[in-house]
C-alpha cells in the first residue's frame with residue numbers, strides 16, 4: 001500500500017506556557033513555546049499530524065526556520081511521490097537536509113500518524129513488542145531555583161501525584177545541595193530524585209564533585225552532566241560515580257548512539273522523536289539500545305499534547321522503556337493550562353493515559 005502526500009501545511013503556533021516555575025537550566029529559561037504544527041494530507045484525504053517543538057538552545061531551530069525548511073526544502077521531496085512506508089520518506093528527507101531534527105521529526109511523526117490512520121489502526125499496533133501500558137508515570141522538571149521555590153514546586157508536583165522529581169542543576173549561584181536537602185526534609189525519602197545538568201559541568205572532575213555532593217539524597221539518575229559534544233567525558237564520569245548516567249544532549253542521532261555504545265558512556269538513553277529527527281529513528285534507537293542491554297526513557301523539549309502523543313505511544317509500546325521504574329518526561333499537563341488536541345490527553349495522579357485511537361490517537365485543535 002503506497003503513501004502519496006497531496007499537501008503539507010506547517011503552522012507556527014504560540015502555546016502559552018506557565019511562567020511561575022518555568023524550567024530554568026544550564027541552557028537558560030524556557031519562557032515560550034513557539035512551535036510548528038504540521039498537517040499532512042494524503043491523496044485519499046487522510047490526515048496526519050506532527051509537531052516541531054523548536055528552541056534555539058536545544059537543536060538550533062526556531063519555529064520560523066522549521067516552517068521555512070519544511071515548505072521550501074522538505075515538502076518538495078514528498079509532494080506527489082509515493083512511499084511504501086514512513087522510513088522511505090524520512091530517508092529522502094535526511095538526504096536533502098542535514099540536522100534540523102525537529103523539522104524532520106514533525107513530518108515523520110505526521111507520516112506515521114497518517115500511515116496508520118489510512119490502515120485504520122493505532123501506531124502501537126504497528127510497533128508494539130508488548131501490550132501497550134495504559135498509564136505512564138510522569139517525571140517533573142524543577143528548574144534551578146533557590147531552595148524555597150524548589151520546595152514549593154516539588155510539593156506542587158508531588159501533590160499532583162508525580163513521584164519522580166528531576167532537578168535541573170549546575171547553574172552558577174544556585175546551591176544544589178541546599179535545594180535537594182530542603183526537598184528531602186519536606187517530602188521525606190519517598191520521592192525519586194534525578195538530576196539533569198544539561199551539560200553544565202565543564203569537566204569530568206566538576207561533574208564527579210557535583211554528583212558526589214548530591215549522593216546523600218539518593219539519586220536515581222544523573223542526566224547529561226558534561227557538555228553535549230564531549231562524549232568521552234560522559235564515559236569518564238560514568239566510571240567514576242555510583243549513579244546511573246542518562247545520556248540526553250550527547251545522543252541525538254543513531255550514529256551518536258553507536259559511538260556512545262562503543263564508549264559504554266551511559267546506562268539509560270533519553271529518546272524522543274523531535275530530538276532524534278523522527279519517530280522512525282527513535283524506534284530504531286530504542287531497539288538498538290535495548291538490544292545492547294540499555295534502558296530507555298522519554299525526554300522532552302516541553303512538547304504540548306500534540307507532540308507528546310507520539311512520545312507516549314513509543315513509551316507505552318516498547319519493552320525498551322521500563323516506565324514503572326523510569327518515569328518519562330511527559331509534562332504537558334504540568335506546564336500548559338489547556339490541551340491543544342482532541343481528545344485531550346488525560347493526566348491523573350502523576351500519570352498520562354495512553355491514547356487509543358487511530359494513528360497517535362489525537363488531532364490538533366486548529367480553529
Ligand SMILES: [Mg+2]
Nearest residue numbers: 196223224248
Ligand atoms: Mg535532559
